[in-house]
Amino acid sequence: MQLRDLVNDNPAHLVLLVIDGLGGYADARQDSELEAATTPNLDQLAAEAACGLTLPAGPGVTVGSGPGHLALFGYDPLEYDLGRGLLSAIGLGVELRPGDVAARGNLALLDDDGRVTDRRAGRIDDEPARAIVGHLQQQVRLDEVEVTFEHVSEHRVLLVLHGDGLVPQVEDLDPQTTGLPPREPTATSPEGERLAMVLRQLDRAIREALSDQAADTVLLRGFDTLHELPSMQERFGLRPATVATYPMYRGVAQLVGMDALPKVGSLAEQIELMAANWDNYDYLFAHEKAADRAGHDGDRDAKIAAIEAVDAVIPDLVALGPDVLAVTADHSAPTQLKAHSWHPVPTLLWGEKVGRDDVRVFGERACATGLLGHLRTQDLLPLMLASAGRLEKYGA
Amino acid sequence: MQLRDLVNDNPAHLVLLVIDGLGGYADARQDSELEAATTPNLDQLAAEAACGLTLPAGPGVTVGSGPGHLALFGYDPLEYDLGRGLLSAIGLGVELRPGDVAARGNLALLDDDGRVTDRRAGRIDDEPARAIVGHLQQQVRLDEVEVTFEHVSEHRVLLVLHGDGLVPQVEDLDPQTTGLPPREPTATSPEGERLAMVLRQLDRAIREALSDQAADTVLLRGFDTLHELPSMQERFGLRPATVATYPMYRGVAQLVGMDALPKVGSLAEQIELMAANWDNYDYLFAHEKAADRAGHDGDRDAKIAAIEAVDAVIPDLVALGPDVLAVTADHSAPTQLKAHSWHPVPTLLWGEKVGRDDVRVFGERACATGLLGHLRTQDLLPLMLASAGRLEKYGA
Numbered sequence: 001m002q003l004r005d006l007v008n009d010n011p012a013h014l015v016l017l018v019i020d021g022l023g024g025y026a027d028a029r030q031d032s033e034l035e036a037a038t039t040p041n042l043d044q045l046a047a048e049a050a051c052g053l054t055l056p057a058g059p060g061v062t063v064g065s066g067p068g069h070l071a072l073f074g075y076d077p078l079e080y081d082l083g084r085g086l087l088s089a090i091g092l093g094v095e096l097r098p099g100d101v102a103a104r105g106n107l108a109l110l111d112d113d114g115r116v117t118d119r120r121a122g123r124i125d126d127e128p129a130r131a132i133v134g135h136l137q138q139q140v141r142l143d144e145v146e147v148t149f150e151h152v153s154e155h156r157v158l159l160v161l162h163g164d165g166l167v168p169q170v171e172d173l174d175p176q177t178t179g180l181p182p183r184e185p186t187a188t189s190p191e192g193e194r195l196a197m198v199l200r201q202l203d204r205a206i207r208e209a210l211s212d213q214a215a216d217t218v219l220l221r222g223f224d225t226l227h228e229l230p231s232m233q234e235r236f237g238l239r240p241a242t243v244a245t246y247p248m249y250r251g252v253a254q255l256v257g258m259d260a261l262p263k264v265g266s267l268a269e270q271i272e273l274m275a276a277n278w279d280n281y282d283y284l285f286a287h288e289k290a291a292d293r294a295g296h297d298g299d300r301d302a303k304i305a306a307i308e309a310v311d312a313v314i315p316d317l318v319a320l321g322p323d324v325l326a327v328t329a330d331h332s333a334p335t336q337l338k339a340h341s342w343h344p345v346p347t348l349l350w351g352e353k354v355g356r357d358d359v360r361v362f363g364e365r366a367c368a369t370g371l372l373g374h375l376r377t378q379d380l381l382p383l384m385l386a387s388a389g390r391l392e393k394y395g396a
Numbered sequence: 397m398q399l400r401d402l403v404n405d406n407p408a409h410l411v412l413l414v415i416d417g418l419g420g421y422a423d424a425r426q427d428s429e430l431e432a433a434t435t436p437n438l439d440q441l442a443a444e445a446a447c448g449l450t451l452p453a454g455p456g457v458t459v460g461s462g463p464g465h466l467a468l469f470g471y472d473p474l475e476y477d478l479g480r481g482l483l484s485a486i487g488l489g490v491e492l493r494p495g496d497v498a499a500r501g502n503l504a505l506l507d508d509d510g511r512v513t514d515r516r517a518g519r520i521d522d523e524p525a526r527a528i529v530g531h532l533q534q535q536v537r538l539d540e541v542e543v544t545f546e547h548v549s550e551h552r553v554l555l556v557l558h559g560d561g562l563v564p565q566v567e568d569l570d571p572q573t574t575g576l577p578p579r580e581p582t583a584t585s586p587e588g589e590r591l592a593m594v595l596r597q598l599d600r601a602i603r604e605a606l607s608d609q610a611a612d613t614v615l616l617r618g619f620d621t622l623h624e625l626p627s628m629q630e631r632f633g634l635r636p637a638t639v640a641t642y643p644m645y646r647g648v649a650q651l652v653g654m655d656a657l658p659k660v661g662s663l664a665e666q667i668e669l670m671a672a673n674w675d676n677y678d679y680l681f682a683h684e685k686a687a688d689r690a691g692h693d694g695d696r697d698a699k700i701a702a703i704e705a706v707d708a709v710i711p712d713l714v715a716l717g718p719d720v721l722a723v724t725a726d727h728s729a730p731t732q733l734k735a736h737s738w739h740p741v742p743t744l745l746w747g748e749k750v751g752r753d754d755v756r757v758f759g760e761r762a763c764a765t766g767l768l769g770h771l772r773t774q775d776l777l778p779l780m781l782a783s784a785g786r787l788e789k790y791g792a
Contacts, residue, residue, distance in 0.1 A: 001474050006457070048424060353732070355421025355428075355739055358761050371421075371740070371761065373770030375455060382456030386738040393736055394453055395460035395473070396483040 001394055003382055007237035012323035012388035014238070014283045015274070016072060018249075019310050020065070021292025023332025023345040024303075025364060033291075033300060033335060034346060035363035037307040041314035042362040045327065046348050051359040052372025053344035054380060056331055062342045066090070068330025069252045073285075074236060074381030075229065082255075083168070083224025088158045090251030092150050096226040101166045101195060104222045105157040106174065107132060107215035114181045119174070120155040121215040132213050133157055139209035145198050149218075157218055161198065167191040167225075170199065174219035182219055195223070231257025232283065236385060241277060243270040244287035253285055267309075271316045278320065286317075295333025295340075303335050324351035324388045326380055327362075344374060354387045397790055399778055403633035408719035408784035410634070410679045411670070412468060414645075415706050416461070417688025419728025419741040420699075421760060429687075429696060429731060430742060431759035433703040437710035438744075441723065442758040446750050448768025449740035449760070450776060452727055458738045462486070464726025465648045469681075470632060470777030471625065478651075479564075479620025484554045486647030488546050492622040497562045497591060500618045501553040502570065503528060503611035510577045515570070516551040517611040528609050529553055535605035541594050553614055557594065563587040566595065568617035578615055591619070627653025628679065632781060637673060639666040640683035649681055663705075667712045674716065682713075691729025691736075699731050720747035720784045722776055723758075740770060750783045 024032035056063040056071045057078055066087040067077030085102030089095075096102060107121040107129055121129070133151040140147050145163035152158055169192030173182050185199035199220070206218055232240045234257070242253035243261050250260040259281070264273050270286045277284070288310050294303035317325065328347035331340045346367040348359075357371035368374075372383070385391050420428035452459040452467045453474055462483040463473030478486075481498030485491075492498060503517040503525055517525070529547040536543050541559035548554055565588030569578050581595035595616070602614055628636045630653070638649040639657050646656040655677070660669050666682045673680075686702035713721065724743035727736045742763040744755075753767035764770075768779070781787045 001453075001477055003457075352423070353421075353737075355760070356423060357764060369765050371449070371764045373449065373740075373764065375770070379455035382454070383738070384456075386456035386458065391456055391458060391738070393458045393460055395463040395478065396480050396487065 003391070004235050006391045006394060007385065008390055008392055009237060010388065010390045011282050012390060013278070013321070014384045014388055015317065015320065015322035015325045016283070016285045016384075017317060017325070017327045018069070018072060018285070018287045019291050019307065019327065019329050020287060020289050021295040021331065021333030021340070022307070022329035023341075023343050023364060024295070024334035025332070025336070025343050027336060032364050033303040034307055035365065037304045037311070039307060039311040039362055041311045042327065043360065045314060045318070045325070045350050046362040046366070047360045048356055049348040049350035050354050050357050050372050051346070051348045051362070051367040051370030053364070053367050053374050054328055054347045054377040055344050055374065056377040058376070060342050062340050063331050064340065065248050065330055066252055068377070069249060070256070071377035072328070072330060072380065073232060073253070073256050074378055075256065076378050080227065080229060082227060084222030085158070085224040086226065087248070088152060089160060090255070091248040092152065092158055093247035093251070094148070094150060094158065094160060096160065097162065098226055099162070099164070099166060101161045101168045101223055101225050103159045103220045103224070105159050105218040105220045107155040107157060108217055108219045110181075110216040116175060116178045116180060116182065116219070119178060119219060124155050124214065126151070126154060128214055129154060132210070132215050135213060136206065136209055136218070140202070140205045142198065142201055142205065147202065159218070159220060163198070165194045166198065167195055168223035170196050170223055172221035172223070173199065173203075174221040182217060227255065229255050233257050236381065237390070238283040239281045240283035240285070241281040242285040242287070243273045244285060245270070246287065246289055249287045258285065268313050268316065271313060271320065275320055292333050295335055296338055298335045298338035300335040322351070324349070324354065324384045326350070326384055328380065345377070347372065347380065349380070349383055349387065351387045353389065399787070400631050400633070402787045402790055403781065404786055404788050405633060406784065406786045407678050408786060409674070409717070410780045410784055411713065411716065411718035411721045412679070412681045412780070413713060413721070413723045414465070414468060414681070414683045415687050415703065415723065415725050416683060416685050417691040417727065417729030417736070418703070418725035419737070419739050419760060420691070420730035421728070421732070421739050423732060428760050429699040430703055431761065433700045433707070435703060435707040435758055437707045438723065438758040439756065441710065441714070441721070441746050442744050442762070443756045444752055445744040445746035446753050446768050447742070447744045447755040447758070447763040447766030449763050449770050450724060450743045450773040451740050451770065452773040454772070456738050458736050459727050460736065461644050461726055462648055464773070465645060466652070467773035468724070468726060468776065469628060469649070469652045470774055471652065472774050476623065476625060478623060480618030481554070481620040482622065483644070484548060485556060486651070487644040488548065488554055489643030489647070490544070490546060490554065490556060492556065493558065494622050495558070495560070495562060497557045497564045497619055497621050499555045499616045499620070501555050501614040501616045503551040503553060504613055504615045506577075506612040512571060512574045512576060512578065512615070515574060515615060520551050520610065522547070522550060524610055525550060528606070528611050531609060532602065532605055532614070536598070536601045538594065538597055538601065543598065555614070555616060559594070561590045562594065563591055564619035564621050566592050566619055568619075569595065569599075570615035570617040578613060623651065625651050629653050632777065633786070634679040635677045636679035636681065637677040638681040638683070639669045640681060641666070642683065642685055645683045654681065664709050664712065667709060667716065671716055688729050691731055692734060694731045694734035696731040718747070720745070720750065720780045722746070722780055724776065741773070743768065743776065745776070745779055745783065747783045749785065
């Protein structure tokens with residue numbers, strides 16, 4: 001039995017609100033950011049909802065935004081392994097065409113014997129790095145293959161190759177350490193031979209173009225192509241759309257078949273956009289970034305303020321009249337760690353048929369006692385479908 | 397490691413009481429039926445036991461009785477996918493022999509061009525439908541294949557074919573929509589060719605027999621045969637029996653190797669029957685239907701009364717002296733939904749070595765905080781075995 005065998009065409013509306021990086025943890029000194037925040041509206045939802053803790057990729061695994069969101073959309077993020085190149089392209093809003101190959105690169109320094117001396121080109125700043133990437137884009141030309149370089153941040157670069165017969169079955173070129181030369185392009189299958197040959201040409205062209213620059217080469221890794229994921233339409237019978245504003249989240253949503261509605265700004269505007277498109281879709285995904293950014297910055301006050309700002313617009317979200325509403329995150333981002341983390345993500349599922357538990361406030365420790373228990377993030381979507389009356393019975 | 401490698405021959409007694417359709421959910425207006433019921437004996441058991449919430453086929457999936465019970469008996473219901481035909485036969489008490497093929501059918505209406513105009517023969521009532529099925533049973537004869545029709549309810553019919561070489565690898569004939577003709581019998585493998593041929597003969601015979609009746613054909617789907625499931629004896633080293641009274645539950649129990657003890661009536665009589673057979677078996681499965689029926693009817697008072705009636709005989713069950721007692725359900729059946737549902741099932745596991753948690757009342761929200769946590773229904777049996785001292789250590 002597969003879930004897709006059970007989905008029906010009930011048009012009930014599902015809404016997913018991702019408060020990026022929401023989760024954290026209480027420690028010896030203080031409550032988590034969510035627990036410390038004043039969130040009357042989220043608490044009210046929690047009191048009416050079933051709560052739990054979600055794990056994007058299993059116990060102990062910290063995920064990036066790509067796998068975190070795939071899980072929220074009902075996809076096993078360990079099965080659908082999106083490469084760094086692809087995610088990087090998505091994050092920059094670079095639209096890949098089928099057959100394109102993307103890779104992540106580092107601007108790096110080499111010694112006279114061609115060995116890597118610095119994998120980050122002297123921790124180069126954004127501005128000079130952007131100039132170098134612009135220079136590469138002007139100078140590097142290959143026969144029959146179109147080359148695109150995009151600056152990501154500091155030493156980080158995105159490469160996209162467009163041409164016939166490029167199959168990303170090659171090893172990484174980045175040796176991941178200093179003292180060794182970049183690795184020779186090597187195919188891991190006969191299909192990868194053409195790409196390996198192109199990479200040998202590319203390596204020469206890059207070194208030539210950089211001969212008078214503050215970086216000597218680009219260390220490439222994570223070769224990847226556009227994945228053909230089964231769509232949410234196909235798997236779950238949904239008509240999905242996103243009102244997210246950042247390229248990364250719009251891009252991952254599009255990978256699973258969501259329409260990306262016109263870019264707006266604040267979460268309040270995202271909610272207005274949902275209202276305007278309510279009849280055209282039955283699954284709507286909104287995304288608020290500020291809590292994650294504050295988590296990365298280790299700025300506890302900013303993260304608390306970001307959560308409270310989301311709380312303020314919750315009534316507008318409820319006023320849309322979703323049949324089922326899920327509020328959660330793609331991953332935790334505790335300010336103690338200044339990074340994404342593996343800590344389970346507080347999650348609430350709200351709707352008439354969901355049922356309610358005894359959780360009265362929205363927070364990590366409260367959610368641990370909720371009716372949803374600890375669950376895989378990817379299991380949230382089936383619960384949303386079921387709660388919306390969109391899954392038929394299995395077996396007689 | 398497989399569980400069967402760890403089972404020993406300790407004769408400790410395991411008892412499973414299924415309160416069919418037990419689970420429900422609290423909503424904005426009221427507690428669940430179990431929470432609202434007055435259940436001093438179940439509460440006492442819960443206080444002495446470890447509690448949790450069980451999921452028959454994973455988050456969001458609503459199961460029928462067949463998969464729900466397979467899970468309770470320790471089988472993965474997604475792996476052992478019993479077809480509708482087989483479950484329908486089991487539910488009617490029609491005993492399938494190895495090699496028989498069973499299918500579900502709908503009495504349906506066709507237009508002059510043979511296209512389906514009504515998949516339920518005008519929502520035909522039981523009485524005229526039963527007459528039509530009796531007529532089919534008299535009229536339809538095939539060479540070398542014995543044909544049995546049984547009326548299920550309204551337009552629903554069971555077909556059983558008995559003959560040599562019938563392998564149910566054929567597509568459904570029911571087009572699942574009006575405006576199309578029934579599909580041509582089509583084998584999905586060379587082994588299914590003989591059945592496809594028989595179905596072409598059958599189709600002609602059915603239409604001929606129904607030419608003067610209030611239905612024109614039978615739309616068949618879910619072709620299935622008796623599954624050879626590994627027995628509970630083989631998998632778990634048990635000597636299992638059931639005292640259940642309804643054909644569906646006796647049938648599924650027999651599929652996994654249980655003896656079906658003589659049919660009695662009430663749960664109190666089932667308990668007496670267990671007592672009388674105590675020394676011949678070490679796994680005994682009792683089944684009480686009333687809560688599920690009330691759930692389907694949406695009759696909250698009746699469901700509460702049904703649960704309270706079970707509570708009244710709990711002391712008799714405990715008096716049998718089981719080493720381990722599990723009280724749970726095959727699925728939830730909230731009166732709000734008038735149907736089976738995906739909501740997790742309150743479950744208690746009682747016995748000297750089980751351990752106890754802080755759960756003091758038997759109910760959904762209380763069980764959410766119990767020691768068993770959220771678990772797959774199929775994991776209950778290993779816990780019962782372990783608690784009875786019937787599983788050896790794995791590894792040194």
